[in-house]
Amino acid sequence: MENLLADINRLRQERRAVILAHTYQSPEVQDIADFVGDSYGLSVKAAQIADADVIVFCGVQFMAETAAILNPGRQVLMPDPEAGCPMADMITADQLRQFKAEHPGAPTVCYVNSTAEVKAESDVCCTSSNAVKIVQSLGDVPEILFVPDQYLGRFVERQLGRRLVLWEGFCPTHYTLGPETIRKMKRLHPDAKVMVHPETRPETQDAADFILSTGQMVDLAKTTPYRQFLVGTEEGILHTLRKAAPHIEFIPASDFLRCPNMKKTTLAKIKTCLETRQTRITVPAEIAAKAKIAIDKMLQISAAK
Numbered sequence: 001m002e003n004l005l006a007d008i009n010r011l012r013q014e015r016r017a018v019i020l021a022h023t024y025q026s027p028e029v030q031d032i033a034d035f036v037g038d039s040y041g042l043s044v045k046a047a048q049i050a051d052a053d054v055i056v057f058c059g060v061q062f063m064a065e066t067a068a069i070l071n072p073g074r075q076v077l078m079p080d081p082e083a084g085c086p087m088a089d090m091i092t093a094d095q096l097r098q099f100k101a102e103h104p105g106a107p108t109v110c111y112v113n114s115t116a117e118v119k120a121e122s123d124v125c126c127t128s129s130n131a132v133k134i135v136q137s138l139g140d141v142p143e144i145l146f147v148p149d150q151y152l153g154r155f156v157e158r159q160l161g162r163r164l165v166l167w168e169g170f171c172p173t174h175y176t177l178g179p180e181t182i183r184k185m186k187r188l189h190p191d192a193k194v195m196v197h198p199e200t201r202p203e204t205q206d207a208a209d210f211i212l213s214t215g216q217m218v219d220l221a222k223t224t225p226y227r228q229f230l231v232g233t234e235e236g237i238l239h240t241l242r243k244a245a246p247h248i249e250f251i252p253a254s255d256f257l258r259c260p261n262m263k264k265t266t267l268a269k270i271k272t273c274l275e276t277r278q279t280r281i282t283v284p285a286e287i288a289a290k291a292k293i294a295i296d297k298m299l300q301i302s303a304a305k
């Protein structure tokens with residue numbers, strides 16, 4: 001392990017590489033990263049990188065694609081290019097074109113958990129931390145299409161008190177967490193507050209005290225007076241939360257919140273990726289240019305007061 005860390009540290013300098021990791025990555029991958037964040041934080045970071053030739057993206061494909069779209073002059077590498085997101089694959093660009101044809105004139109909001117082709121067909125992107133603000137920015141239009149996560153879409157509907165036209169995608173990992181599990185865990189830990197991700201089902205969200213993106217969970221942990229939380233999102237975030245707030249006890253809300261794709265990245269694969277400069281993630285220029293419009297619009301709306 002020590003040799004592996006030393007090799008990665010040497011190679012990242014030789015390659016002028018920055019390592020970005022999502023909060024769902026394993027603890028050792030988070031610990032070696034230059035920046036750990038949620039999908040929004042990683043998009044912002046990717047847009048701001050100034051002094052690196054290479055970005056090693058420890059996450060899933062759509063995140064590395066977003067980094068590549070925002071950094072056309074840099075090599076964006078994934079340690080394991082097989083790390084996909086099943087939710088992102090639940091809608092194709094052809095399906096979205098058909099969906100749009102059925103709702104002429106309606107703007108399309110796509111969750112960042114989508115392919116570059118789907119982003120290229122959308123008006124604006126969102127992440128779980130800014131979805132409400134992005135949808136709200138579209139004003140009082142009769143119809144808004146929201147793809148691919150129906151549960152994040154339902155969360156936005158409830159927050160804004162308006163209907164959206166939802167695509168029926170979902171995250172298979174978050175789907176496993178039901179309200180009965182939360183109620184059982186609350187009986188075992190009666191003092192604990194419950195935080196869940198908006199990718200969970202509405203009935204699961206109803207059983208929680210806080211519905212937060214992963215970045216918002218970390219922010220809450222740093223300021224909350226509560227001392228015990230049940231955490232209803234992918235288990236990788238337990239490491240991030242415990243580092244951010246060591247005085248708080250964070251307990252996984254279930255044993256099944258493990259995204260197999262997020263766990264495909266390992267330190268050994270990071271080393272090989274830096275050595276071989278494989279696998280490079282690229283997006284065809286025409287798709288990247290269109291997708292960038294939707295991503296830039298999200299960054300601009302999200303940054304506005």
Ligand code: 13P
Binds near residue numbers: 113127171213
């Ligand atoms: P956030 O990073 O926006 O909380 O999203 C979680 C997720 O599922 C990423 O795949």
Ligand code: SF4
Binds near residue numbers: 084086199259
């Ligand atoms: Fe996709 Fe869910 Fe894994 Fe996130 S946790 S990458 S939404 S499958």
